[in-house]
Amino acid sequence: MSQKTFSIGTLLAALGMLAAPMLIFLSAPVEREMGFVQKIFYFHVPCAWLMFLFTFVCAAGSLAFLVKSSRRGDQVAAAAGELVVLFGLLVLLTGPLWARKAWGRWWVWDVRLTSSLMLWMIFVAYLLARQYGGPAARRLAAGLAVFGAAEVPLIYVSVNIWRTIHPKTEVVRTLDPGMRPAFWTSFAAITMLGLLLFALRLALERARSDVEDLYLATED
Amino acid sequence: MQSPPDGFEPVVTHMTETVGAAPLVVVAYGIIWAAVLLYLWILHRRQARLRTEIDDLSRRLAEKPRA
Numbered sequence: 697m698s699q700k701t702f703s704i705g706t707l708l709a710a711l712g713m714l715a716a717p718m719l720i721f722l723s724a725p726v727e728r729e730m731g732f733v734q735k736i737f738y739f740h741v742p743c744a745w746l747m748f749l750f751t752f753v754c755a756a757g758s759l760a761f762l763v764k765s766s767r768r769g770d771q772v773a774a775a776a777g778e779l780v781v782l783f784g785l786l787v788l789l790t791g792p793l794w795a796r797k798a799w800g801r802w803w804v805w806d807v808r809l810t811s812s813l814m815l816w817m818i819f820v821a822y823l824l825a826r827q828y829g830g831p832a833a834r835r836l837a838a839g840l841a842v843f844g845a846a847e848v849p850l851i852y853v854s855v856n857i858w859r860t861i862h863p864k865t866e867v868v869r870t871l872d873p874g875m876r877p878a879f880w881t882s883f884a885a886i887t888m889l890g891l892l893l894f895a896l897r898l899a900l901e902r903a904r905s906d907v908e909d910l911y912l913a914t915e916d
Numbered sequence: 917m918q919s920p921p922d923g924f925e926p927v928v929t930h931m932t933e934t935v936g937a938a939p940l941v942v943v944a945y946g947i948i949w950a951a952v953l954l955y956l957w958i959l960h961r962r963q964a965r966l967r968t969e970i971d972d973l974s975r976r977l978a979e980k981p982r983a
Contacts, residue, residue, distance in 0.1 A: 732941060739948055790947060864923040870922045904962075914973065914977060
């Protein structure tokens, strides 16, 4: 990503992150069933979307690494894997805050929540394997990432298949028209923020990789 | 019981709810901002460490006798 693109992206993300809370708290109506706590939805859903997006990016990079031994693929996977853990953590922390008010409980072991927790744990294992497993564990970690991505469609449709009190997948499509500007502004801003974090992390991973090469070269 | 058309389930009303919504919303947004800022700080630290390594590498290369 060029410096100019990064600067424009940062500006757009900052504007979006300023506009989103104004739209959420001043313009969007209070949801009639859940009340004010539903405002968490505007940040919770984009975080979940980014968790899924980076899971697929990590799996694609991991597949390239497994099949073609692509170094670039491995770097992309490492950067994306970390963001799966970050955004997954945000989903797993903001969800219970919403649930506490809406359901009266911090956590229920229903299929959506449990499978999301499992996905997050798979990617924590992915990072741990990369960090502490040595060079050979990178292939094992790549396999874990592909396995994790296979879980995403199941997590997404789980609320439509199994009985759960978690909102269904239609919730975005059938959103009150008054809530849409707030939701899509928040969605765009958080997505932009996620992509910027990814660009930063990827640049760092590439630089780290180059430094490792140089160390090896100096030892020759 | 049929689900409401917008996908949000109604709040169960038979229990006594004591937690206010506003603090939960504030905590949720605070967590998001804190996590993003913490992650940026971690990236900054890693970048600084990498810069130290590059300096070390440059010094090693400078000290290495030319073939």
